Amino acid sequence: MVGIISYGAYIPSYRIKVEEIARVWGANAAEITGGLGVREKAVPDYDENTATFAVESTRTALARRPIDPKEIKAVYVGSESHPYAVKPTAVTVGEAIGATPVMTAADYEFACKAGTAGIQTAMGLVSSGMMKYAVAVGADTAQGAPGDALEYTAAAGGASYIIGNDDPIAVINHTCSFTSDTPDFWRREGEDYPRHGGRFSGEPGYFKHVTGCAKMMLEDMGTKPADYDYAVFHQPNAKFPQKAAAMLGFTPEQIKTGLLVPRLGNTYSGAVPLGLAAILDVAKPGEKIFVTSYGSGSGSDAFDITVTDAILSKIDRNKGPSVESMLAKAKYLDYAVYARHKGKIKV
Known part of the structure; x- marks a missing residue:
């Protein structure tokens, strides 16, 4: 009966529309939107990154179901945009939620599936009896070079899952x-x-x-x-x-x-x-x-x-924002401010 004990998500409120990116590069916005099926994308604020997304989404998971963070013995953060090349994001998350110092932690990277790889690892640790709870996070502040096709879709956000076998919601x-x-x-x-x-x-x-x-x-x-x-x-x-x-x-x-x-x-x-x-x-x-x-x-x-x-009795889904409510909370940027947010302007 290993499964999801609780979950949380985080999406930044800033957005940029595909048509604004296309305007800057002289591209056909309608053609790009039609080809990709994407109208806009989420953009991180100046002080947001994979670590802050992971902390916020994990805190939401804990708010929805009151478990003792000290019983979380593993934290894995999957991303291809960790803020440090050498220093794990996972230990920052563990410290922020109160799971340290008795835990195992690591950062995962496998392009866009590092978060689900973390869930699989957490499942193995819990099902083996090594621990009661483990946290797996998938989050990114995705990169796309200016003018490249990736720039129209590379976005920001993430979600956290507490894995265990104590009355899982799923x-x-x-x-x-x-x-x-x-x-x-x-x-x-x-x-x-x-x-x-x-x-x-x-x-x-x-x-x-x-x-x-x-x-x-x-x-x-x-x-x-x-x-x-x-x-x-x-x-x-x-x-x-x-x-x-x-x-x-x-x-x-x-x-x-x-x-x-x-x-x-x-x-x-x-x-x-x-x-x-x-x-x-x-x-x-x-x-x-x-x-x-x-x-x-x-x-x-x-x-x-x-x-x-x-899912009806063990967690309170009203604690913490829903994915839909975060999608609806949008503040639009022009390309210049977006470029500053994303660090595309080097000083």
């Missing part, structure tokens, strides 16, 4: 992964912005791994897409997850709640954790959730999840 019935050395997207040490391998991004990158992992999960569980109430797939743009869902047999209605990218952008390691958080904000006991992440380089993690009665 049981994780099974997890599996599908991984290969497929170059798609990378950033070398010391470089400010990532690069992408264009023609590899869809096939054999995203679709091979997402559909491969999802089919493996369906086979392992003996289920079919119609058995699930919700599904969430990694969303680098709006087109890819919708196409993957259709290829697998999931309906638009099943992915609607967790498809945040049109209003949020691609939060990289935070994308699937935030989509799952949006579903948990409204999910009812007995409903089933299908999850598949993707990280360039390349790999996918899938989860079969069942919501329990504890």
Whole structure:
């Protein structure tokens, strides 16, 4: 009965519209919006980063369910934009929530699936009996070079999950992964912005791994897409997850709640954790959730999840902001202020 004990999310309030980025670079905004299915993206404030996102979302998880932070013995933060190259974000989170000093902590990096990799590690530690609770976070302040295609979607935000086996609000019935050395997207040490391998991004990158992992999960569980109430797939743009869902047999209605990218952008390691958080904000006991992440380089993690009665009695979802309320709280920036927020202007 290992599963989600509580959860929390964080999305910064600042936004920039795709049309504003396109205006600066002389691009066709309608063509970009139509091609990506993204209208705007979240932007961090000057004093926000992966560490602050992780702390805020984990504090929300703790506010929703009063557990003793001293019983949290592991903290893992998945991101490709940790504030330090050498100094773990995870220890900052552990200290901020009061879980230190008796815990194990580490930062994970696997492009956009580092957060789900952290959930798998937390599941293993809890199910082995080594600890009662573990925290897994997926968060990013995603990077995109000025004028590059990535700049239109690279966004900011994240979500945290407390994993345990003490009346979970959602049981994780099974997890599996599908991984290969497929170059798609990378950033070398010391470089400010990532690069992408264009023609590899869809096939054999995203679709091979997402559909491969999802089919493996369906086979392992003996289920079919119609058995699930919700599904969430990694969303680098709006087109890819919708196409993957259709290829697998999931309906638009099943992915609607967790498809945040049109209003949020691609939060990289935070994308699937935030989509799952949006579903948990409204999910009812007995409903089933299908999850598949993707990280360039390349790999996918899938989860079969069942919501329990504890979601009504063990947590208070009104404590802390919902994903929808944070999406609705938007303050728009022009490109110059956005560039300053993102550190694109070097002084």
